[in-house]
Amino acid sequence: MSQMERRAFMKGAAGGALAFTVGGIEVLLTPAAARAQGVPLRTLTAAQAATLEALGETLVPGARQAGIAHFVDQQISIPADEALLEARILNVRPPYANFYRAALAAVDRASQALNSGRNFAQVGEAEQRSLVDSMRQNKIEGWQGPGGPFVYLLLRSDAVDVVYGTMDGYAGLGIPYMPHIAPTKRW
Amino acid sequence: MANEKVDVVIVGAGASGSTYAAVLAKAGKKVVVLEQGPDWQLSDLISSDFWGRRVKPAGAPFLLEGKNPVSYGYQGGWGVGGAALHYFANFPRLLPNDFRIKSEHNRAHDWPISYQDVAPYYDKVARDVGVSGDAKAEEIWRPAGDPYPMPPMKTFRNGQIWLKGFESVGIRMVPAAVGMNSTEYKGRPACIYDGWCHVGCPIGALANPLVTYLADARKAGAEVRPWSSVTRVLTNAQGTKVTGVEYYDQKKERQVQEASVVVLAAWAAQNPRLLLNSSTDKHPKGLANTNGLVGKYMMTHFSSGTLAIFDENVENHMGTTGAQYMSYERYGKTAHKGAFGSSFIVAGTALKTSDLGGFANARLDLFGPELTAFMKRAARGFSRIGAFGEEMPNIENRIELASDKDEFGMPLGRIIHSYDDDVPKLWEANFAEGLAIAKAAGAKEMWSGRGNIPTIHLMGGTIMGTGAENSVVNSYGQTHEIPNLYMAGPGIFATSGASNPTYTIFALSLRGAEQLATKWSTIAG
Numbered sequence: 059m060s061q062m063e064r065r066a067f068m069k070g071a072a073g074g075a076l077a078f079t080v081g082g083i084e085v086l087l088t089p090a091a092a093r094a095q096g097v098p099l100r101t102l103t104a105a106q107a108a109t110l111e112a113l114g115e116t117l118v119p120g121a122r123q124a125g126i127a128h129f130v131d132q133q134i135s136i137p138a139d140e141a142l143l144e145a146r147i148l149n150v151r152p153p154y155a156n157f158y159r160a161a162l163a164a165v166d167r168a169s170q171a172l173n174s175g176r177n178f179a180q181v182g183e184a185e186q187r188s189l190v191d192s193m194r195q196n197k198i199e200g201w202q203g204p205g206g207p208f209v210y211l212l213l214r215s216d217a218v219d220v221v222y223g224t225m226d227g228y229a230g231l232g233i234p235y236m237p238h239i240a241p242t243k244r245w
Numbered sequence: 246m247a248n249e250k251v252d253v254v255i256v257g258a259g260a261s262g263s264t265y266a267a268v269l270a271k272a273g274k275k276v277v278v279l280e281q282g283p284d285w286q287l288s289d290l291i292s293s294d295f296w297g298r299r300v301k302p303a304g305a306p307f308l309l310e311g312k313n314p315v316s317y318g319y320q321g322g323w324g325v326g327g328a329a330l331h332y333f334a335n336f337p338r339l340l341p342n343d344f345r346i347k348s349e350h351n352r353a354h355d356w357p358i359s360y361q362d363v364a365p366y367y368d369k370v371a372r373d374v375g376v377s378g379d380a381k382a383e384e385i386w387r388p389a390g391d392p393y394p395m396p397p398m399k400t401f402r403n404g405q406i407w408l409k410g411f412e413s414v415g416i417r418m419v420p421a422a423v424g425m426n427s428t429e430y431k432g433r434p435a436c437i438y439d440g441w442c443h444v445g446c447p448i449g450a451l452a453n454p455l456v457t458y459l460a461d462a463r464k465a466g467a468e469v470r471p472w473s474s475v476t477r478v479l480t481n482a483q484g485t486k487v488t489g490v491e492y493y494d495q496k497k498e499r500q501v502q503e504a505s506v507v508v509l510a511a512w513a514a515q516n517p518r519l520l521l522n523s524s525t526d527k528h529p530k531g532l533a534n535t536n537g538l539v540g541k542y543m544m545t546h547f548s549s550g551t552l553a554i555f556d557e558n559v560e561n562h563m564g565t566t567g568a569q570y571m572s573y574e575r576y577g578k579t580a581h582k583g584a585f586g587s588s589f590i591v592a593g594t595a596l597k598t599s600d601l602g603g604f605a606n607a608r609l610d611l612f613g614p615e616l617t618a619f620m621k622r623a624a625r626g627f628s629r630i631g632a633f634g635e636e637m638p639n640i641e642n643r644i645e646l647a648s649d650k651d652e653f654g655m656p657l658g659r660i661i662h663s664y665d666d667d668v669p670k671l672w673e674a675n676f677a678e679g680l681a682i683a684k685a686a687g688a689k690e691m692w693s694g695r696g697n698i699p700t701i702h703l704m705g706g707t708i709m710g711t712g713a714e715n716s717v718v719n720s721y722g723q724t725h726e727i728p729n730l731y732m733a734g735p736g737i738f739a740t741s742g743a744s745n746p747t748y749t750i751f752a753l754s755l756r757g758a759e760q761l762a763t764k765w766s767t768i769a770g
Contacts, residue, residue, distance in 0.1 A: 117612045139282075139303030139323070142295040147318040147601055151306050187613060194610070214612060215599070222620060223294050223599035231598065231624040233562050236439035237292030238447045 076132045089125025089132070089220060097128060100135040101155050102162075105177070107131065109162045110213075112179035116186045117210075118217035126220050134158055144215035148208075157204060161213065164203025168193070171200060247501045251275040252769065253761075254490055254504035256475045256519070259327020260747055261733035261754040262510030263454035266462035266469075268758035274765070276467035277502055278459075279492055281511070282324030284471035287455060290330075290445030294600035297444025300324060300331050304474070305651035305658075307514055311642070312663035315545060315700045319601050321512065325471055326454045328512075329747060331445045333567040334424035334452060336376050337589055337744035338367050338752075340387050340576055346637075346740055350578055352585065353637045356739040357711045358720040364390055366752035374452035374751065375430040378422030385417065386573040395427045399438060403559040403628040404569035404593020410686030411572070411592070414678060418592060421568040424452035424748070440595025442566035443602065451565075458751075473500070476655045477523045478507055478730065484527025487730045493653050505769035506729045506761065508722075510754075513543070513736035517644040517706040518658040533707075533724035538717050540644035542705040543662055544741040546633045549588075549672050550694030551679025552607050554626040555687065561596040561604070561628055569593025575632065576743065581674035585667045586635035587743035588675055596627065609696065626689065630682065632675035633701070635743040636668055644706055664698060672698055702746050704735040722757040729768055733757060 075086035078097045087097065099107055107127040114121030133143045138152035145154045169178040173185055181189075192198045193206040203209070221227055228235045252274035255262045262278055270276045281304055291297065302321035309315055322328035341360035346353045368391040370376075377395040397420030411418050425442075426435045436450040449456035463469065472495035479488045479501070489503035509516045517540035521531040531539055568591035575581060575588040597603045604623045611619050642663065646656040676693040683691035710716025713725040722737050724730045733754050735746045742749075761768060 117616075119614060119617055140299070142298045144295075144298075144600070146298050146301055146303070149306070149309060149314075149316055149318045190612060194612070210612075211609065214609075215606075218599045218603070218605040219295050222605055223597075223603075227598060231620060233598070233624050235292075236441075236562065238437075238439060238441055239288070239291050 076129070078128070078132060089129035090123060091125070092128040092132070093123070093125040099127070099131045102127065102131045102158070106159065106162045108179040109166055109177060110158075112186060113162075113165060113190070113213055114217040116183070116190050117214045118221045120221040121217035124220035124224075126217055129220050130158060130216055144212060144219065148212060150212070157212075160203045161209040164201060164206075164209065165189070165193070167202060168198050247503065250489070250503035250505075251277045252504065253277075253506040253508060254279060254502045255508045255510055256490060257327060257510035257512065257515070257734070258325045258454065258459060258469055259322050259510065259512070259734070260329040260454060260750045262327070262508065263458035263462060264751055264754035265508050265510060265733055265758040266467045267458040267465065268755065268762055270462045270465035270467040272762040272765070274762070276462065277504070278462070278467060278469045279473035279475055279490065279502065280325050280469060280471050281474050282471065284469065285324045285326055285330060285455070287447040287449060290447040292439070292441040292444065294444060294597055294603065297331065297600075300326075300445055305655070308647050308649070308657055308659040310659060311661045313698055313700055315543070315660045315662045315703055317514070317703055320701065325459065325469060330453050330455065331443055332453070332747055333442060333745070334565075334747070335567045335571070335591065335745040336378070336422040336424045336748040337571055337573075338387070339363070339742040339744055339749055340573060342576070342578060343587070343740060343742040346578060350585075352578075353740050354710065354715065356720070357709055360388065362720070363749070363752050363756065364388065366756045367748065370748065370751040370755055374424055374457040375426055375433065376422055376424055376452075377427035379420045380422075382419035383422070383573075386576065393422065395430055397421075398423060398425060398427045398436065398565065398569065400569045400593060401438070401560055401563040402557075403561045403564060403595070406555055406559055406628060407592045407630055407682065407686050408570070410682035410684070413685035414681055416572050416574040416590065416682070418570040418572045418590075421571040421591065421593075422748075423565065423567045425565060425567065426450045436565060438564050438595070440562055440564055440566060440597065470494075474653060475511070475519060476653050478509070478519060478532055479523070480525055480527065480532070480727070484525055485727070487532070487727055497652070506731065508731040508733055510733040513703045513706045513734060514644055514658055514660055516732055516734065516736050518646065520707070521644070521646050522655055533717055533726045533730060535726060536713050538708070540706050541640050542638040542708050543642040543644060543660060543703065544636045544638050544705040544738070545662065545700040546702045546741060546743060547636065547664070547668060547672055547698050548701060549632045549634065549675035549679060550629055551631070551676065551683050551691065552627070552629045552694050553683045553686070553688035553691040554622055555628065556626060556689045558625050559628050564593060564595035566595055566602075575675070581671060584670035584674045586637065586671050588635070588671065589633045589743040589745075590630070591633075592630040594629070607694070629694070630679060632679065633743045633745070634668065634671045634675060635741050636664060638705060638708070638740055639665055642705070662700065668698060702735065702741070704738045704741050704746060707732040707736040708739050709737045710739060721760045722753065723768070731757060731761065
């Protein structure tokens, strides 16, 4: 990395935060803090973020408050070779925003078909769990979009990242984090 | 833009490219290493699963097809150090039976060399980069060699707890050979067992290229140019010699680097892509591809993971991402009745919560409150063992050029891969034995890590052989058609064995580089 890139990278990583834009100024925040402060989304629409938060919370309790929507939104708004998403590991073809848009649309389409026209975020917990369980097993008739089991795998991984992949997540499970180079602010 | 001609240009700064660079720079050659990604430093290696994804593949994607598409995102590299910047550093070697499958079983093909040809280089690599283990203990399965320079690594309860189970089925486990420091070695510190190997070891206790061969190469004068995307290998008008490479720099400007010798060490998939994209009127099917074998015989490993929860705190956060124990007890090609191929067994790995290898993925069927409950149980008592399996080479598993192009106009690579009928049989046999081991070990819950059959460790594509009738390169990685063009890395493996490949990558690269240095005037002249 160039010295300039390294400084920027280390500032973000060691600062335990991602770069969010607030009032036209780039600031470093954890996704949870970005959500709490109501940082505007850059790529996802409000409706997509609502679906993502509801889906994340269904998959991994705590994902909403941990900022899954702000995490994904920030990550799909930067160059793909800087992204920290599991999508990178699972060979999703960039730009990653295309996958998330298609996946969230597929979830809402399935929810509308199953729940009298209501989006995923608008239905009850039991209906949300039922849809996710069917999606996981590729059992939703008329599913349109990236494969249901793959959407389950990838979105579940994102939710696990923000809930269990942080220093706070390790502390919550009672596991020593033991970093060589620590992300600070418990991110 | 043309640069000053050098002796050798090496494409890729991972395990194989770094080894070539070190040997040739120390031999006094002017060496330039072109690396597609960033110039990572140890201080970039943050202990975090998601920050660790920064060192995983980026750039032009490969298109993945076939019944068992190759998954390369977790194991591939991006930037200086390549995949070896974040590998697990398990250092099993291939065994003598890997080199003669055709002779002994009339399957696949023999290597053009024997184990004894490679063994001295295993020993030399161990001294160069630092290996911990018990070579004497391994001699129940392989010929004697030199002792490893460091004693075995520490073991922890998450590994020890399995030993009773292995014993019950007659599998002898020995200390795992790993490219890690159990003691201080060559000025590099001993491991502190915090389990972050898989995102890169920033203290240099793990033998990544930044602290081993690439450091040696730089010290000897090799120049490393990051953000350099090579698109073509260039030849003379007659097509008899390569003359250098074309690449694009960080400003996306075209450059030419002339050299007397070209070494492609860009990974098993990228090397064929480059050869196929370097066609000329003299090489209409691509360089070194008159026989049509470039890109063919792609191979992977697959693993049968047995997962368990024990009724005690196994401290699964302790240790390394590599193994504590290993065994070749099922390495015979017919060790499992009704199946064919070697299996290599490991036990005792440190675990994290997230990412592909994290224990949140140990029960992919769970979500919601059930996942929350599982995470709490697993944090205390979860552990796993694994058996890597061998895939036989199949000419239909291949790399091709696609019609889609990358930002430099170079066609994307398409990897087509399907397992044959042998693979599920071996996969199942190792699952069955794994559950028996878990039961005998006293696990409270146990299950097989199923799903799609995984694809691990991409190999082949420019395989070695006795001549142009059966292969792309000779045993040194030198192409049969163009003597000053070398291939390096797992692409030259003739068969895959079941052992993690990086130790063999280092050994074969050292062997090829020393041959090139020794016969320099003949080859480069």
